[in-house]
Amino acid sequence: MQKTLKQLNILKNNAGTSTGSKWYDSKSENLNSISPVDGKLIATVKSTSKNDYEKVVLAAQKAFIAWRQVPAPKRGEVVRQIGDELRKSKQALGELVSYEMGKSLQEGLGEVQEMIDICDFAVGLSRQLYGLTMHSERPGHRMYEQYHPLGITGIISAFNFPVAVWSWNTALAWVCGDVCIWKPSEKAPLCSIACQQIIAKVFKKNEVPEGVSCVINGGREVGEWLTKDTRIPLISATGSTRMGKAVGAVVGERLGRSLLELGGNNAIIITEHADLDMSLIGAVFGAVGTAGQRCTSTRRLIIQEKVYKKFTDKLVNAYKQIKIGNPLDAKNHVGPLIDTDAVAMYVKAIEMAQAEGAKVLVPGGVLKGKGYESGCYVKPCVIEAKNNMQMVQHETFAPILYIMKYKTLDEAIAMQNDVPQGLSSAIMTVNMREAEQFLSCGGSDCGIANVNIGTSGAEIGGAFGGEKETGGGRESGSDAWKVYMRRQTNTINYTNKLPLAQGIRFDL
Numbered sequence: 001m002q003k004t005l006k007q008l009n010i011l012k013n014n015a016g017t018s019t020g021s022k023w024y025d026s027k028s029e030n031l032n033s034i035s036p037v038d039g040k041l042i043a044t045v046k047s048t049s050k051n052d053y054e055k056v057v058l059a060a061q062k063a064f065i066a067w068r069q070v071p072a073p074k075r076g077e078v079v080r081q082i083g084d085e086l087r088k089s090k091q092a093l094g095e096l097v098s099y100e101m102g103k104s105l106q107e108g109l110g111e112v113q114e115m116i117d118i119c120d121f122a123v124g125l126s127r128q129l130y131g132l133t134m135h136s137e138r139p140g141h142r143m144y145e146q147y148h149p150l151g152i153t154g155i156i157s158a159f160n161f162p163v164a165v166w167s168w169n170t171a172l173a174w175v176c177g178d179v180c181i182w183k184p185s186e187k188a189p190l191c192s193i194a195c196q197q198i199i200a201k202v203f204k205k206n207e208v209p210e211g212v213s214c215v216i217n218g219g220r221e222v223g224e225w226l227t228k229d230t231r232i233p234l235i236s237a238t239g240s241t242r243m244g245k246a247v248g249a250v251v252g253e254r255l256g257r258s259l260l261e262l263g264g265n266n267a268i269i270i271t272e273h274a275d276l277d278m279s280l281i282g283a284v285f286g287a288v289g290t291a292g293q294r295c296t297s298t299r300r301l302i303i304q305e306k307v308y309k310k311f312t313d314k315l316v317n318a319y320k321q322i323k324i325g326n327p328l329d330a331k332n333h334v335g336p337l338i339d340t341d342a343v344a345m346y347v348k349a350i351e352m353a354q355a356e357g358a359k360v361l362v363p364g365g366v367l368k369g370k371g372y373e374s375g376c377y378v379k380p381c382v383i384e385a386k387n388n389m390q391m392v393q394h395e396t397f398a399p400i401l402y403i404m405k406y407k408t409l410d411e412a413i414a415m416q417n418d419v420p421q422g423l424s425s426a427i428m429t430v431n432m433r434e435a436e437q438f439l440s441c442g443g444s445d446c447g448i449a450n451v452n453i454g455t456s457g458a459e460i461g462g463a464f465g466g467e468k469e470t471g472g473g474r475e476s477g478s479d480a481w482k483v484y485m486r487r488q489t490n491t492i493n494y495t496n497k498l499p500l501a502q503g504i505r506f507d508l
Helices: 002-007 050-067 072-088 090-101 105-125 164-176 189-205 220-228 241-253 276-292 308-319 340-355 409-417 432-439 480-484
Strands: 030-034 041-046 141-149 152-156 179-183 213-216 234-238 257-261 266-270 298-304 359-362 381-384 400-406 424-428 448-451 485-493
Touching: 002 090, 030 189, 041 189, 050 152, 050 179, 050 213, 050 220, 072 090, 072 105, 072 164, 072 189, 090 105, 090 189, 105 164, 152 164, 152 220, 164 179, 164 189, 164 480, 179 220, 189 213, 213 220, 220 234, 220 241, 234 241, 241 257, 266 276, 266 409, 276 298, 276 308, 276 400, 276 424, 298 308, 298 409, 308 359, 308 381, 308 400, 340 381, 340 400, 400 409, 409 432, 424 432, 432 448, 480 485
Parallel strands: 152 179, 152 234, 179 213, 234 257, 266 298, 266 424, 298 400, 381 400, 424 448
Antiparallel strands: 030 041, 141 485, 359 381
């Protein structure tokens, strides 16, 4: 790992505050990055001080004035070069993501690939920031709309995707003409430093102003500075529903914009017409991938009663084959949880589900001994439960899968929707009528609804986000770029008369 850190220009006692190529060695407390893989200290990062936070915001404000004047395709060219640099650093950055956060190396590399993909998407977008034209009711008038850069985008990201979600925001915000201030999770600060180092090379070569890409590290207090700051028109926050409600309230009070990507309690419906072998792969990966720490992780399986036992037997057998251990070892399927606090929540969730009368089909537990010294490794658990149980309604960021049976598809869809969250959903069926019912306006109420794939693994081309307590935000593809811009309607009168709309007369 030392070789990887050196390649990414990460050494011990790093400054954690940056406006691009410039780093501020804040005279503040240390953030220790401890790997959940082995419990060892990777490096120490300085938290951002209030004084340096002010310097960052001022630099971002100044940079915005210059950056917004750069033509969008030119901004896109800079992002294209960032994508190329990420390709060169994919292996090293993927290893850092895996080691600092704990996800498997394949998933770490996949996260960096998402960064590359969103850069490619943003490059094309830089020539497609379209507005509409409209016909005026007044003769000799022309109407159209255009989009302008919004200003500073504040980004608060979570530990589970320590680089990808940031790139979803920055790649789009930059081509739109915005500048960004990133507050990463305090549980994965080194990933932010690595990204800033990669980008700084590209920015320097292209003479991009200092302040277009800023990083501030620290705990909750640093995030609160960002959300309360009236100089920052947009806050994009990823995390728990509890956190999102707090952010939304603060930003809403100052009439700012918030893009919220919050919790998910995602279900897969497995019908009697499903391909059970294919369904098994989607269900198991969705439930245990990233050790159940994705917002799109599969939390619930809703299985038709005719195939319930057959599929459950397959599921239990599949769980026996799951290998748990060091995520940098390709033979392992599941790595650790992020920290021992997450382990405690996992244990408590299983205990509470059992107290409600749920039946454990695949026992969980904390792993101990050689290779598990960090205390963060747990067994993926399968629990037979009812949808209205308290713990089933709650999102636990851990590899706990609740399974239940249904009779009719109407019943299954109602169960799938009967949770506070509304992020991702899926149905496994080869029956077209079932698939279309699931996708209809009376079907899934989630922001993402899939047929014959699981709840995890969204592509960047589609808008990503969910409804209800998931927050309603949309990131990544489609027209998600519009949130980073302000819309302006323009009317041009090219005559020598001034008629008023709605036929109003005002003669002097």
